[in-house]
Amino acid sequence: MSGPIFAIETSCDDTCAAVVTQEGEILSNVISSQSELHARYGGVVPEVASRHHLELVNVVVEEALAQAGTAIADVEAVAATSRPGLIGALLVGLSTAKALAAASGRPFIAVDHLHGHVCANFLEPEPLDPPFLCLIASGGHTLLAWVEDRRGYTELGSTRDDAAGEALDKAARLMGLGFAGGAVIDRLAREGDPQAFAFPVGMRRSDSLEFSFSGLKTALVYAVREMGPERVEERRADLAASFQRAVVDQLMAKLEQGIERTGAERVAVGGGVAANSELRARLEALCAVRGLALKIPPPALCTDNAAMIASAARFGEPVPYPRFLGFDAFARR
Numbered sequence: 001m002s003g004p005i006f007a008i009e010t011s012c013d014d015t016c017a018a019v020v021t022q023e024g025e026i027l028s029n030v031i032s033s034q035s036e037l038h039a040r041y042g043g044v045v046p047e048v049a050s051r052h053h054l055e056l057v058n059v060v061v062e063e064a065l066a067q068a069g070t071a072i073a074d075v076e077a078v079a080a081t082s083r084p085g086l087i088g089a090l091l092v093g094l095s096t097a098k099a100l101a102a103a104s105g106r107p108f109i110a111v112d113h114l115h116g117h118v119c120a121n122f123l124e125p126e127p128l129d130p131p132f133l134c135l136i137a138s139g140g141h142t143l144l145a146w147v148e149d150r151r152g153y154t155e156l157g158s159t160r161d162d163a164a165g166e167a168l169d170k171a172a173r174l175m176g177l178g179f180a181g182g183a184v185i186d187r188l189a190r191e192g193d194p195q196a197f198a199f200p201v202g203m204r205r206s207d208s209l210e211f212s213f214s215g216l217k218t219a220l221v222y223a224v225r226e227m228g229p230e231r232v233e234e235r236r237a238d239l240a241a242s243f244q245r246a247v248v249d250q251l252m253a254k255l256e257q258g259i260e261r262t263g264a265e266r267v268a269v270g271g272g273v274a275a276n277s278e279l280r281a282r283l284e285a286l287c288a289v290r291g292l293a294l295k296i297p298p299p300a301l302c303t304d305n306a307a308m309i310a311s312a313a314r315f316g317e318p319v320p321y322p323r324f325l326g327f328d329a330f331a332r333r
């Protein structure tokens, strides 16, 4: 392969398209977020998300090609996220990509969204070479991945219940901070005391590399109920800082156990929660102390985007027309 890859990502509520070269240089990376739209419902409404992907996808595709100065006929292959995610949302991106590939005579490459988060670490500048241990923490998934080569990864452990981002989003809603609360908690936590509330750190004493955030969530439910709305309002920053501390403590504890287990000398992260400033600072401190190489993609490449999907597609299997027409989307991993 030599030409750039064009990719579409629509697994949740962001409509994304990007063009990335074989060397991993981003020529364009367009993201149209629907979060304001879903805010009024307090969460992503799958049917609303698919309808808006349908309205936005052509504009986002054209914008990504225009910014890259490329035509669809000139790309090496067309890629799209095919799993996991909201099924209706995935189908919009997948069908659009298949149609573009068929019309332009380009091959098609199906990409796993979580592999995409891993592959954000292979983008320029300063891509990280495998092997490395990668913590993926997003709104839908939390897992430790051992990345031996660029084509895939081995899962060492994942969450038993909620994902880290899901826990942050639910916490934000409980504290009246609105939807997509991870970033709001991140900002508010800077003004609060992370030790103010002794929220539990899940799985801390377990040897397993699995995660669990449901106990932490329940602890917050009880704390908020006991305090009542006025005190919650007064102490929002302390609650946010303490809750975030408990989430980050667990992510760091499991990452450290994963480093011991694998003997990893390189560490990477991905997923929306990797945009968190507390987590980023703690990762830098840990890797500095242990002398480990660390790759943290910029925040915009941690949250959902299509550049990471194009990056993953570079190491996937291009399938010629018409064989890819039968490709389906899958909600699960």
Ligand code: KG4
Binding pocket: 012, 137, 138, 139, 140, 141, 164, 165, 166, 168, 169, 180, 181, 182, 183, 186, 271, 272, 273, 274, 275, 276, 277, 302, 303, 304
């Ligand atoms: O990877 P992503 O964009 O979508 C999924 O694949 O799920 O991750 C979204 C998640 C949400 O739960 C959001 O609250 C969280 O990432 N998030 C953050 C931050 N920015 C986004 N969590 C903590 N701190 C942030 N700065």
Ligand code: ZN
Binding pocket: 113, 117, 138, 139, 271, 272, 303, 304
């Ligand atoms: Zn994601």
